Amino acid sequence: MSKEHLTSEQYTELKPFKDEKSRYDAPFGKQSLEMQHFMAALEVTREELMIDYAIDEFQLKEFLFGTPEKSDEGKFFNIYYDLKNKVEEQKEDSNKKALIKLLNSGKAFEKKIFYKLFRTVLGITQKEFSEIVNMNISTIRSWEQGKSVASGSSQMLIYMALPDEVKKELEVNKKAENSRPSAEVRVFEGTIRSPGGKPVVRIKIRKNVPRKISRSRSNTIERLEKVSEIVKELN
Secondary structure (H helix, E strand, C coil): CCCCCCCHHHHHCCCCCCCHHHHHHCCCHHHHHHHHHHHHHHCCCHHHHHHHCCCCHHHHHHHHHCCCCHHHHHHHHHHHHHHHHHHHHHHHHHHHHHHHHHHHHCCHHHCHHHHHHHHHHHCCCHHHHHHHHCCCHHHHHHHHCCCCCCCHHHHHHHHHHCCHHHHCCCHHHHHHCCCCCCHHHHHHHCEEECCCCCEEEECCCECCECCCCCHHHHHHHHHHHHHHHHHHHHC
16 A cells, blocks of 8 residues: 655545534544644654554544544544644754754844744743843844844843754854854853854953953843843743
8 A cells, every 4th residue: 555645735635524613523623633734744644653653544544533432532642642742843943943044144133033933942932031131022022023133242142042952053153163162151251252253242351460340241241140040940
């Protein structure tokens, strides 16, 4: 029996359902419809589903129609949630790749989609985002609507909050891996830089001479320390 990949639309046209209302009339119609969409998103065939979850053709039909036998309800939901988790993992991976691509373009902060994508990857609200950069929620909304862009210091705070798996994929870090300290170390040892490498704040360090840091630079470091604490709480 040849394998057949169906699109989301083709799955939802499976009989006996003829319209949206009739699908939801089934005992587990909503879940069965979502299951069909999950299969389409993951490109899982009916044959593969039967093999992977040890179910027969009759069970598959009942599952996709939302009418599993009472004894099969546990297995139905196991498959449903397993496929759902795989789709969510796929979305998370896709969002991280999109975020990395934007950052590597060097124009991430100019694009409004970046800010919402940043929140999506971190799984945070606009309020939590505002706490990371020490700004009002109205400023976050302005960024996400494309009315303004983050300043150099805010860009650095955003960079500090990026997940480690995203940071290590950035071109600026790959090039610097064997030649200079990481961004987090540079923040406290010398120059605070934006993800693109542009200096934001410079702190001069001389041997055997106590360094003096201006109030504005001291506030910047305090904000960086604060964002580190917030990120730890989020994780």
